[in-house]
Amino acid sequence: xxxxKHPLGIPPPSEKDWPKDEEDFFLLDPDRExxxxxxxxxxxxxxxxxxxxxxxxxxxxxxxxxxxQKLKVQPPKCFPTAEFQVTERxxxxxxxxxxxxxxxxxxxxxxxxxDFKDVCAWGAAKTEICAIHALDLGSECHVLxxxxxxxxxxxxxxxxxxxxxxxxxxxxEDISQRSTCVEEVxxxxxxxxxxxxxxxxxxxxxxxxxxxxxxxxxxxxxxxAAEGSACSETRSS
Numbered sequence: 012x013x014x015x016k017h018p019l020g021i022p023p024p025s026e027k028d029w030p031k032d033e034e035d036f037f038l039l040d041p042d043r044e045x046x047x048x049x050x051x052x053x054x055x056x057x058x059x060x061x062x063x064x065x066x067x068x069x070x071x072x073x074x075x076x077x078x079x080q081k082l083k084v085q086p087p088k089c090f091p092t093a094e095f096q097v098t099e100r101x102x103x104x105x106x107x108x109x110x111x112x113x114x115x116x117x118x119x120x121x122x123x124x125x126d127f128k129d130v131c132a133w134g135a136a137k138t139e140i141c142a143i144h145a146l147d148l149g150s151e152c153h154v155l156x157x158x159x160x161x162x163x164x165x166x167x168x169x170x171x172x173x174x175x176x177x178x179x180x181x182x183x184e185d186i187s188q189r190s191t192c193v194e195e196v197x198x199x200x201x202x203x204x205x206x207x208x209x210x211x212x213x214x215x216x217x218x219x220x221x222x223x224x225x226x227x228x229x230x231x232x233x234x235x236a237a238e239g240s241a242c243s244e245t246r247s248s
Contacts (some may be wrong), residue, residue: 095127107145107153110169114140114157119167119174133167133174140165146197152227154201162191164206168223170230177226180219181208 095111103114110130111122118134142158155167164180183189190208197204204219 093127095122095129097129102139102141103143105143105145105155107155107169108147110145110153112143112145112153112155112169114143119143119155119157121169121172121174130172131169131174133176135176138163138165142195144195144197145169146201148201148223148227150227152223152230154197154204154221154223154226156195156197156204156206158192158195162189162209164192164195166204166219166221168226168230170227173230175226175230175233180204180206180217 097113097115097120099115099117101113101115105112106124109124111124111127113120113122115134116139117137118132119140120129120133121131122128123130138159138161140157141160144156146154148154151171153169155165155169157165157167159165163182166177166180168175168177181190181192190210192206193209193214194207195205201223202221204221205216206219207216208214
């Protein structure tokens with residue numbers, strides 16, 4: 012009989028060979044130890060845990076974003092302090108100096124920002140104003156560009172709570188040759204006005220130099236004449 016002189020050695024177990032599912036098994040109470048779930052319930056349990064962990068990650072991410080938003084500087088909230096009433100539908104408005112100009116369904120209206128009362132209105136042409144640009148020229152004089160529903164640009168001068176229609180910039184006799192205003196703008200000092208016009212087949216830009224000094228002189232003369240006539244009527248009466 013052939014026999015081995017040295018018996019085969021059995022290597023001792025190492026920690027890396029231990030199954031991960033049974034780590035610290037000797038610290039658990041045998042009465043509380045649970046058997047592993049059979050398939051497919053074990054896979055379902057893992058899927059449920061993955062869904063739960065993904066949901067927790069999303070919640071934590073949203074909480075982090077919410078806290079970051081709170082740390083940002085919040086813009087100030089402005090609330091209305093007063094209101095003014097208009098008799099017609101208001102389409103647009105522009106602020107210039109101490110006045111608010113409102114484009115109405117039939118004309119223009121000016122309101123004083125001190126008491127928000129209607130100080131002047133213009134509706135001679137019964138046209139609907141859809142856009143307004145206004146600029147304070149000083150000396151209680153303001154220049155306005157108003158665009159109506161037909162695309163016509165109305166140039167106004169507002170002086171001492173009175174409207175003066177200067178000109179319709181893109182008015183033509185032949186309606187078929189009429190161009191509509193796409194955009195209008197006033198220069199910073201009020202010396203120039205630019206309007207972008209759209210025709211049937213082309214578009215172009217027109218620049219106008221505004222004689223604001225002559226407007227002011229004319230408005231002062233008209234105001235003086237009106238005061239003089241009012242004084243003469245008072246004396247005669």
